[in-house]
Amino acid sequence: MTAERKEFRWIGKRPVRPDGVDKVTGRAQFSADFNMPGQLIGKVLRSPHAHARIKSIDTSKAKALAGVKAVITGADFPSLPDEWVGAGRVEGNFKYFSENIIARDKVLYEGHTVAAVAAVSAAIAEEALSLIKVDYEVLPHVIDPVEAMAPDAPLLHEKMITRGMKTPPTKPSNVAKWAEFLMGDPVEGFKKADVIVERSYTTKAVHQGYIEPHAVAASTSADGQTVVWCSSQGQYQVRTWVSKIVGLPLSSIRVIPAEIGGGFGGKLIPYLEPLAVRMSRLTNRPVKITMSREDVFRATGPTSGAAMKIKVGATKDGKIVAAEGEFIFQAGAYPGSPFMNGLMCSFAPYAIPNVRTWGYDVVTNRPKAAAYRAPGSPIAAYAVESALDELAKKLNIHPVDLRLKNAIVEGTPSYFGPKFGSVGFVETLEALKKHPNYNIPLGPNQGRGFASGFWFNGGGESCATVNINDDGTASVIEGNPDIGGSRASMAIMAAEVLGIDYDKVRPIVGDTASLGFNHVTGGSRVTFATGMAVVRAAEDAVREMKERAAMLWDISPDAVTWEDGFARPAGDNAGKHEPLSLKQIAGQAAKTGGPICGHASLNAQAPGPGLGSHMVDVEVDPETGHVKILRYTASQDVGRAIHPSYVEGQMQGGVAQGIGWALNEEYIYDKNGRLENPGFLDYRMPVCSDLPFIDTIMIEKPVPSHPFGVRGVGEVPIVPPMAAVANAIHSAIGKRLTSLPMSPPKVRAAIDGDA
Amino acid sequence: MKAQQYEAPDSIDKAVALLAAAKGQARVLAGGTDLLIQMRVGRLSADTIVDIKCIAELRKISREDGGFKIGAAVSGAEADEHAELVAHWPGVVEGWELIGSTQIQGRATLAGNLCNASPAADGVPALIAAGAQVTIVGPNGSRKVPVEAIPTGPGRNSLAKGEFVTYFHLPKRPPHSSDAYLRLIPRTEMDIAVVGCAVNLTLDAGGTCTAASVALGAVAPTVVKVPDGAKALIGTKLDAAALDKLAAAASAACKPIDDKRGTVVYRTKIAGVLARRAALIAYERARKRA
Known part of the structure; x- marks a missing residue:
């Protein structure tokens, strides 16, 4: 808690969410209801x-x-x-x-x-x-993206020519798109490296696993x-x-x-x-x-499986001088894997002078890939953050220190676009080092792993309406479905601006006819962009209420201030008037010009990127290859935690999904290209007993473009876990697993030297 | 999911008569935790369902000749609350208790687990290691057979038309006897065995093994007994050499397949690992039982 925090009345508090009672009593209306x-x-x-x-x-x-x-x-x-x-x-x-x-x-x-x-x-x-x-x-069909790139592979789209190449190929293929990002000169850069790590990695398609079909x-x-x-x-x-x-x-x-x-x-x-x-x-x-659950697995979007090659080089003092990555992403039946996100997010957390990433969007006979939490970034991070762990061990530098030596800060140029604005990456790493879990001694067959991750976070189009009711309450109408507690956050921000109690603000998610266009609930944009619209709409309502008070007092609106839910004369020159509460102003709205509604519509710009650093302890059963997660600590720059419980919930949820991705989740196909595990029995998401309590560290580095400093928090928590777990397994058994999932048979094979 | 007729008789005789008279496909429902799921996904169909949970005598666990008689409609949760059964046959009960979640345990029966004939059924290996028998009734009267006579392959059993299981019979225990069941699953619960292993032991007063039985699940079309493994334990106090022999025998007895849940190589290794671990648990339990 910072000193600045005390200025807030509602922000940073943890009130009950407005949609909570209906959800826990089974009254909430989901799609199938x-x-x-x-x-x-x-x-x-x-x-x-x-x-x-x-x-x-x-x-x-x-x-x-x-x-x-x-x-x-x-x-x-x-x-x-x-x-x-x-x-x-x-x-x-x-x-x-x-x-x-x-x-x-x-x-x-x-x-x-x-x-x-x-x-x-x-x-x-x-x-x-x-x-x-x-x-x-x-x-004939093809399931694997690398096989789909072979010259004799069956073609899904018989006329598809690879997009994005300087010289387009003349023959059709399953490669829908090629892309590349380049900064500096990696060939020259690697010449300066004292140590180079070069390794290949694969990941499997995994499903988002939402519980509602x-x-x-x-x-x-x-x-x-x-x-x-x-x-x-x-x-x-x-x-x-x-x-x-x-x-x-x-x-x-x-x-x-x-x-x-x-x-x-x-x-x-x-x-x-x-x-x-x-x-x-x-x-x-x-x-x-x-849909049935089987339909959901067979026909809706998992995220891509991938095949990647990573090369990183550093000088003896741990400065990364060059990095390269090749990313082959499986798109499913139609073009559109998140491979470009992979190209951009992979090395994004690090200030590396020479970087080249390139990749392929490859169609295969599987359901079309759909977005899954920071699409593309977790896949790329599994490869890059594993390679960095190996680099740190070769350099004999602690993996956290290696990351600290190369971490981006405000003003670091990115290899895919503009310089980074406000980023709290260094702080996430330093916080891990100070956490009690960092120094807990490890037992036999136990290991500790670290990894970090990046996500762009989004802004975009949002609008919101704040209606002031004549009993002194307010209704907030926003246009984004609430998937992570956003109604609570909207109500908190509106209550903060209006100066009334949280319980007096009731938010709803409107339909397409009740508000102008709103971009999707995705990209970790809602609390940032729609939150900004709600803040501006509440400010618009405050402006209107100040005008109504000015009218009642017969003074200029400029001479009215708004404080703690009351209109007050700005100073002695404004005249002596008793403060008017929101309720008093609202109650007289009919005679001062009609209903009081604030509205705002905007296209929110300059979201602050999300960065997180994770630390996990595992214990490997050397005979069965079973990996137990002993403890997990996630550290993240959250900008400003409007409702800290839901920020922690996002962090813990991302980690839980990441652990599933790391250890057991995968799409398994038979030789006819039919999915063999379209259900939760054999598509193994973690159950409660698979997970420890997930510790969270929230670093608050406010984003300047948002009135309260909000930063998207929902996606970056799923980026580091796969590499963090792989690195912890390496620490425990001395073997590096380069293929997901790191299921018991694979871990046992690695221990036996069969892999 | 369609069934034309649902019957819930209150006696074994009525159930036998209903099954004999049923037209088309008749199926017995005990807990229903396999049957209803398989009907819902279209894997099984039934014109008549005969629910045996209303037959009072099939809901009881009783003592019989120093052993136990368990009704076919007893649920896992009920077994777990039967202190005497748990004390005598902890391995049988722990295998049964691994079937499904807490909610499923309120309904799931050993008879259903056995007749469903999954190679990975958690309830079955410990029954076979225990030397348990079942009573079967049908249009031609009743008969008693060993548990291992029921499953004949994945999803197939030896019951004739109109027959169903009414009771399990667990034999009388000598002193210093106990059993254990372990399974390997990729998660920690709510999963299906990649390998399961039951070990049933009897020791003498000095702690030397005098009788043993070892059974493996999920490594062949039906549960595999490992007589060489059992032999390796008899006459020992489960020293390292005996356990090594047991593990090797268990691995050698496997005839697994590669499938979505495990590979041949992995299942073969794990059979040995689990046999060793289950034997040690059974041994500790047996030593503590007078």
Whole structure:
């Protein structure tokens, strides 16, 4: 706690979240909780093949079945142009988005949607699916990204030419895109190095594992107006996608956000919504579709698996002089892996004069990769932070000190863009060294590992409304689904500005018709950007209340100040007036000009990047290869913790997911390209007993562009864990595991020297 | 998931009659923790479900000839609360208790675990190491067979149409006897055995092993007994050489496959590791039992 902290009345406190009671009592309405009179049940027919040409689809028997109201295929959706929108690492292509939602001439992965039906009951819809006859020509498939790059690999997109190369190739391939970042001269740089580490690493595809499967209800009236209820990481994003993929004006679609049971990036894009909307428009009835867990695993986005080569060189004193990295990322069936994030985040935490990173976005017969918490960065960090650990051991320098010697600070140039602004990386490392866990003695077969991580954090478009009610309370309307306690943070910031109690502020997440556009809940942007909009909207309400007080007192608004929820005359010259409370001003709003509403809309710029440093102790069972996490400490620059419990929760959640990624999670395919573990039994996320209490250290280095210094916190905590665990295993058993997951068979094989 | 008919008879005779009279596919439901899941995902179907949980005598654990008689509808949670059973057969109970979560334990039965015939069933190796038998009833009356006669391969069992398991019978224990079950899972709970191993021992008053039985799960289509491993323990106090022989015998007895849960190489190594560890636990327990 800093001295500055005491100036705040609500920021930094830990009040109960506004959505908490409904969630713990089971009352909260998630996607699958919406039901309407006359509703049809939609079911989806999915490809049993990893790669096949659709020769024909016969839906006649399904359509003829009593109770079936609609059967759709790819032919029911418009063909979209093959064009890229957005730029660089966030670009997208609606032709591919649309074909991923429902296949056209080919299916590209097991689970790819081929058709959908809507019927009066789930049983009839299921029966209708079994009556759809699809004639497939099964094609050879490819699952591994390196194999997919081979010249004779089966082509997913037969005309795809690699983008991003100075000289475009003449022949099509599965490499959708190539990119490179270069600063300085790595070839010269490596000549100055006394020690060089060069190593290859692989990671497997992992799923976000949100507990709520995707679900949607869509209803279309006779006048063509459609309402969609669904959980997502952006109701506006759902509206845009439905508009483009179904071919409808934005104004005819209203998306009402449900509570969301986890997203982690995987609910940034819709899967079912265009299907439900299309069928509700065909039938003029509500259509509800829910995914099973198997559907979620087979057909929604995991993040990429990858193959990487890292080379780092340093002088004897531990100064890194050159670094190179090659990153092959598996995109799944359509282009768009987060490989560019990998290229940028990999060496981002370090001030290295000579850096070159390059990479490939490779399509494979798997579900299309979707965003997962700091997409791309954890994968790259596993490789780079493992290599740095090896470098530190070769140099005989403590891994934390090696990082300290090379850490970026404010003003360090990045190799992919502008100089870094406010960053608290050094502080995260120094805090680890001071933590009691740093000096706990280790026993036999135990090891301690360190790793750090970087994430850009996002800003972007947000708007918010603050309505002042005549009983002295306030309603905040924001446009971002609350996936991490953001309503509590919004209420805290509004209460701080308005000068009223937290309990008097009630935040809601509005639908697409209640506010202007809001960018998604993603990129760790919400508390920063939408928080900024809420602060500005509350300030707008305060400005209005000062004007109303000025009117009542008949003085200039400039002569009114706002303090602790009261309008006061600015000084003696303003005249003697009793302070007016927010409640008193609101109660007289009718006679001073009508309802008092503050509003703000903005495009938030200059988010502060997120940096974190982690320390983990493991114990390896040398006979079984089982790795037990003994203790875990995560240190992070959090800018300003508006609600510290939810900041800690983000840190702990990211670490928990990272430990799963490190130890057991992976997509396992059989030889036919079918997923063998589409369920939580064999897709092994950690259970409670797998994890220790995760200690957190919050460093508060406020971001200058935000009124309260907020920095995005939700993503960077998942970046370091895989490397931290790998480095700890190395410390415990003297073997370096270069392939995820570090499951018991792999660890035992490493101990036996079989790997 | 569709079933045309659900029956919950209150006697064994009625259950036998219902199964005999059922048209189409009839299935017995005890805890339902495998059956209902498999029906929901479409792996199994049933025209008639006969729930045996309402048959009072199948919900009891009782003493029989110095041993135990366990009804087929007793849940894991009930077994855990039976102090006498836990004292005599801690390995049998700890295998049973590993089946599923706390909620599943409220329903899951040993009979279901056995008849589901998963090679990785946690409840089965300790029963086989114990020399347990089951009573089967059906249209032709009742018969008693060893536990290992029931599973014949993954998902397959030897029960004839209309037959079901009614009781488990655990034999009388000599003094200084005990057992243990261990499994290897990648996580710490809520998982399926990559390898499971049960060891059942009897010692003399001086602590020398006089009888032993070793059984491995998840390393072959059905549970594998390791007679060479047992032989290696008899006449020893489980010294290092005996344990090495046991581990080698356990590894040699494995006929595993590579699958999503483990490799041949790994399963073979782990069988030896678990056999050694389970034997030591059983030995410690046996020494403490008069």
